[in-house]
Amino acid sequence: MDKFIVEKSKLSGTVRISGSKNAALPIMAATLLTDNKCVVKNVPCLRDITTMIKILEVLGKKISFKDNILVVESKKPRKHVAPYRLVKTMRASFCCLGPLLAKVKKAKVALPGGCVIGPRPVNLHIKGLASLGADISIKKGYCQAEVKKLKGNHIYLGGPFGSSVLATANVMMAAVLAQGDTFIEHAACEPEINALGQFLEKMGAEIQGYGTPLIKIKGKKRLEGCEFEVIPDRIEAGTFVAAAMAASSKITIEGADPSHLTSVFEASRKMGTKITVSSKSRQIEIKPPKKLKAVNITTLPYPGFPTDLQAQFMACLAKANGISLINEKIYPDRFMHVAELNRMGALIQKTGPYAIIEGRNKLQGAQTQASDLRASAALVVAGLAAEGSSKISRIYHIDRGYENIEDKLQKLGANIKRIK
Ligand code: EPU
Secondary structure, eight states: OOEEEEEOOOOOSEEEOOBOHHHHHHHHHHGGGOSSOEEEESOOOOHHHHHHHHHHHHTTOEEEEETTEEEEEOOSOOOOEEOHHHHTTOGGGGGGHHHHHHHHSEEEEEOOOOOTTSOOOOHHHHHHHHHTTOEEEEETTEEEEEOSSOBOOEEEOOBTTBOOHHHHHHHHHHHTTSBSEEEEESOOOOHHHHHHHHHHHHTTOEEEOTTSSEEEEEOOSOOOOOEEEOOBOHHHHHHHHHHHHHTTOOEEEESOOGGGOHHHHHHHHHTTOEEEEETTTTEEEEEOOSSOBOOEEEEOSTTSBOGGGHHHHHHHHTTSBSEEEEEESSOTTOOHHHHHHHHTTOEEEEETTEEEEEOOSOOBOOEEEOOSHHHHHHHHHHHHHSBSEEEEEOTHHHHTTOTTHHHHHHHTTOOEEEEO
16 A cells, blocks of 8 residues: 655645546536536546546446546446445445436445445435435445436425535436426535536536525436536645645645635635735635644535535644634544644644644654545645654545645655655
8 A cells, every 4th residue: 555755845836726526526427417428628537536437337338538538428238236346435426326317217326335534324315316206215235216207396405514515416417307397405505516517507407506505407308418627626725725834835826716715715814824816827826924823613515614624724723823623514523633643743632523723833743544535635734744754654545536646746845755
């Protein structure tokens, strides 16, 4: 298994942000809604994308993926079973359920199961698709669904932790081919849902209000193929903001969409960082202070502060001036990185869905272990700030969601290397 060795580093220069993993994955699932050719550009080359390609191939698609351009065609018979061996490695595969039901009228998708960031139920996905008339049962670890004809309905998709991104995606993708009108209330408003809405519209779907809590969909008989460009990855951009802050270094981020990062900039500015957005060149300059200030952060559905940046910002706050509080409102157990950061000299206490972070003057390099995608990014961020050398194992997690992370950091001057 590969490891990273990270040394305390100073960063400078410009980093280009890749396409968004979490936007690309549901868009890839949406290609199941047509037999025509779809061309998706700016798809990041990542392990999760490769997994989704394998799932689509099992379901009857023929795919080529080169230079971040994905071409999806239908040259094989359609299948409806997404097997456990693929689904277990990536929850996003569950969003094949909606498009399969809509197009093939039946679907058998392995239940994704638990996850290191806490329980991740699929009740909202099932509730939404059942409201459209699907007959759904759980048998032997698989979610089996079938329907004669999906019918539009009013669906409330709010859960105990707010809206659900992939449940909204699943219901949207089923409703676009349902008979009649569907209204999704308490829909997720994340930019990734907005991107999916745009993709579906390009396929010929009649859909309004995506990106807001009320989505209206008028079902169509068929959808066409299309060309689309995936939005930039706001979580990758936020991770580089955290890296710059941890390394007390000025960097420029290129290609990100600043309008997706308002809450992240708000938190960074409160930490004393100067952020300058140049709308013409789509460049964002990040200029952290010598010593970061403590802040309180609450993770929330978009446009709130993203849970997917909680760990990376915690790594920065570990060496801020004062005491910070993080309230994790999406995944109350998403704190596996706390113990690892404490191994590096951080002083963080987890209590329920809160983490209390007592800022230290220095972090020290240590051997740590990544537990999930964003936690591994947090350990890299901490490694850039820590005295001496940090060895991070299980970095296959980071390869799921960050395209060429060590190349990008090395180009910024970071001392990071991968060892096999
Ligand atoms: N929830 C339910 N029932 C459901 C579905 C979700 O109660 O049926 C709860 C979850 O347990 C959680 C909350 O609703 O408390 C929000 O979860 P959501 O469904 O929105 O998460 P998701 O759609 O499965 C996506 C991202 C995650 C990101 C979350 C929240 C993708 C592929 N994944 O997951 O990204 O954390 O939204 O923004 O888009 C990551 O990239 O590292 C990652 C975990």
